[in-house]
Amino acid sequence: MNRRLAARTAAVLAAVLAAVAVAVLVVLGGYQALRPERAAPEPSSGPAAAAPATSGAPTASPRADGGTRFVTAVSGDGRYFVDQDGDPVLVRGDSPWSLLVDLRPDEAETYLTARAEQGFNTLVVSLLGNPMNGGVTADGATVDGLLPFAQGDVTGWHEPYWDRAHATLARAADLGLTVLLYPVDSWTVEEPFGSPSVEDCRAYGAQVGEWAADLPNVLWMAGGDYTPSPEHDACFEAVQEGIRSTGDDRPFSAQLITVRFAGQDPHWGPLVDWDFVYSxxxxxxxxxxxxxxxxxxxALLAESNYEGENNLEDEPTTTETLRRQVLWAVTSGSPGDVFGTDDWEFLPGWQGRLRSEGAQQVARLRDVVAALPWWTLVPDDGSLLVGGASGNPEALDQLESDLATAAASPDGDLALVYVPTARTVTLDLDGLAAGAQAWWVDPTTGEPESATLAASMTTPGANADGDHDWLLVLGTHRPW
Known part of the structure; x- marks a missing residue:
C-alpha cells in the first residue's frame, strides 16, 4: 500500500464508524526568475459577497470578455459554486497533491496543459511537500532542491521556492484551473512546518494571503486525511485567520478523516464555507x-476512489467505479466532483497516463452534465424515481451497490436518473415539463440515444464498455 492509501484505508474504517454512529445517532526557468509585482486583490468574492445566482445558461469558457472562468464563490442559494460573473460553474477536479514539489516548470506545464485540454477546471494541491503527501523529502524541498523555509522558520521564506510555486499557480490560472490550496496540511504541519506557535501560524497565513493576493484562482483548504487535535486545529485556524487578515475571504473548507464532511464535526462545521465530501x-x-x-x-464530492487505487485491496477501481462516483454525486446534490489517480504523487511515467481511459470517460460525463442546467437539479425524494432503485446499504465498495439515483429541477425542465445496472425503472412523469423527451446516455462515450418517454423505461443493454450502467436524461434539454 502506498503512503496516502494507508491513510485512506483508515478513512474507510472511519466512514463505516461514522455511518454506524449516524445510524444510532508547481532556478524558475520556463516561467520567470523573479516574483512579479503583485496587484492589489480584487474586491471580495467570498460567500458573503457572492453575486446572486443567475437563472440563465453558464458563461462559456473562456468568458465572453476573453477572460478565464474560475470557481470563485458560493451561489446565492448556497448549493453550488459560481464564477467571477456569478454564473454557475461545475467543478471538474483532479488531485495532483504534490504538483508544486514533484514537478519542474516544464513538467508542470505538461500536466497543467493536458488537464486543461481535458476540461478539468479544479485541482487539489498542497503548498508544501512531505513524503506523506507525495513530496520528496521531509524538509519540503522540491525535486531539484528548492527549500521553502530558512532554518525551520515558517516566516523566513526562501524566495526561489515561493516564486516558482506562484508562477505555477499563475499558469494554472492562465489555463482556467482553480486550485483548492492547502497552505499547510496534516502531513506537513510537523515537517517541514515544524509545529510552530499559533502566532507564527497566523503570521505565516498573512504572508500566504499577501503572496496569493494576485492569484484569482485559489480557494483555501485545511486538513487532509486529518484527525483533529487541539494543537493542529489551533494552527490551521490561525493560518486561515492570517489569510483573512489580508482582506482575502475566498471560500474555505476542511478535509477531515474522522467524518465524511466537515459539517459533521462540531468544531470545524461552523468554520467552513462548503463541505469537502470524503467517502x-x-x-x-x-x-x-x-x-x-x-x-x-x-456538498462537493472532493475525494473518493482514485484511478489505480482502492482501499479494499481485493477490489479494483475500474472505469465503472469512476463513472459511478461522478453520476451518483451529481444526482445526489454535488455541484461537480474531484477525480484522482495513483499519480497524485507523480509516479514514474505519469506523463503517459495523463490521458488514461478513466480520465477520458470522466471528462465525457462532465461534458454531458455541463451542457445541461445542472445547477437547477434537486436530489429526488422519491417523487420521480418510484421503482427500480434497489441498493445495498452495507456496501463498502462502489461496485457492491446498484442503487439508482435521480435529481430533477423543480419546474420539471430537466431530470437525470443514473441507473448503474440493467433493469426497468418506474417513473412518475407528472412533474416533468410539457414536451419533455427522454435520452439514454452511454456514460462511457457520452453519446445519447433517443428513447420513448414512458412511465417504465428499461436500460438499453450493454454500453460501449460492455457494462450496463446508463444515464437517463429527461426534459426539454437535449444532452451533449
Missing part, C-alpha cells in the same frame, strides 16, 4: 447527507 463507500449516501445537513452550502 470511499458508495458516494451517494455521504453526498446526500451533506446536502441535507444545515446550514445550506455546497
Amino acid at each position: 470511499y463507500q458508495p458516494v451517494y449516501e455521504a453526498v446526500r447527507e451533506a446536502y441535507d445537513t444545515g446550514p445550506v452550502r455546497p
Whole structure:
C-alpha cells in the first residue's frame, strides 16, 4: 500500500464508524526568475459577497470578455459554486497533491496543459511537500532542491521556492484551473512546518494571503486525511485567520478523516464555507447527507476512489467505479466532483497516463452534465424515481451497490436518473415539463440515444464498455 492509501484505508474504517454512529445517532526557468509585482486583490468574492445566482445558461469558457472562468464563490442559494460573473460553474477536479514539489516548470506545464485540454477546471494541491503527501523529502524541498523555509522558520521564506510555486499557480490560472490550496496540511504541519506557535501560524497565513493576493484562482483548504487535535486545529485556524487578515475571504473548507464532511464535526462545521465530501463507500449516501445537513452550502464530492487505487485491496477501481462516483454525486446534490489517480504523487511515467481511459470517460460525463442546467437539479425524494432503485446499504465498495439515483429541477425542465445496472425503472412523469423527451446516455462515450418517454423505461443493454450502467436524461434539454 502506498503512503496516502494507508491513510485512506483508515478513512474507510472511519466512514463505516461514522455511518454506524449516524445510524444510532508547481532556478524558475520556463516561467520567470523573479516574483512579479503583485496587484492589489480584487474586491471580495467570498460567500458573503457572492453575486446572486443567475437563472440563465453558464458563461462559456473562456468568458465572453476573453477572460478565464474560475470557481470563485458560493451561489446565492448556497448549493453550488459560481464564477467571477456569478454564473454557475461545475467543478471538474483532479488531485495532483504534490504538483508544486514533484514537478519542474516544464513538467508542470505538461500536466497543467493536458488537464486543461481535458476540461478539468479544479485541482487539489498542497503548498508544501512531505513524503506523506507525495513530496520528496521531509524538509519540503522540491525535486531539484528548492527549500521553502530558512532554518525551520515558517516566516523566513526562501524566495526561489515561493516564486516558482506562484508562477505555477499563475499558469494554472492562465489555463482556467482553480486550485483548492492547502497552505499547510496534516502531513506537513510537523515537517517541514515544524509545529510552530499559533502566532507564527497566523503570521505565516498573512504572508500566504499577501503572496496569493494576485492569484484569482485559489480557494483555501485545511486538513487532509486529518484527525483533529487541539494543537493542529489551533494552527490551521490561525493560518486561515492570517489569510483573512489580508482582506482575502475566498471560500474555505476542511478535509477531515474522522467524518465524511466537515459539517459533521462540531468544531470545524461552523468554520467552513462548503463541505469537502470524503467517502470511499458508495458516494451517494455521504453526498446526500451533506446536502441535507444545515446550514445550506455546497456538498462537493472532493475525494473518493482514485484511478489505480482502492482501499479494499481485493477490489479494483475500474472505469465503472469512476463513472459511478461522478453520476451518483451529481444526482445526489454535488455541484461537480474531484477525480484522482495513483499519480497524485507523480509516479514514474505519469506523463503517459495523463490521458488514461478513466480520465477520458470522466471528462465525457462532465461534458454531458455541463451542457445541461445542472445547477437547477434537486436530489429526488422519491417523487420521480418510484421503482427500480434497489441498493445495498452495507456496501463498502462502489461496485457492491446498484442503487439508482435521480435529481430533477423543480419546474420539471430537466431530470437525470443514473441507473448503474440493467433493469426497468418506474417513473412518475407528472412533474416533468410539457414536451419533455427522454435520452439514454452511454456514460462511457457520452453519446445519447433517443428513447420513448414512458412511465417504465428499461436500460438499453450493454454500453460501449460492455457494462450496463446508463444515464437517463429527461426534459426539454437535449444532452451533449
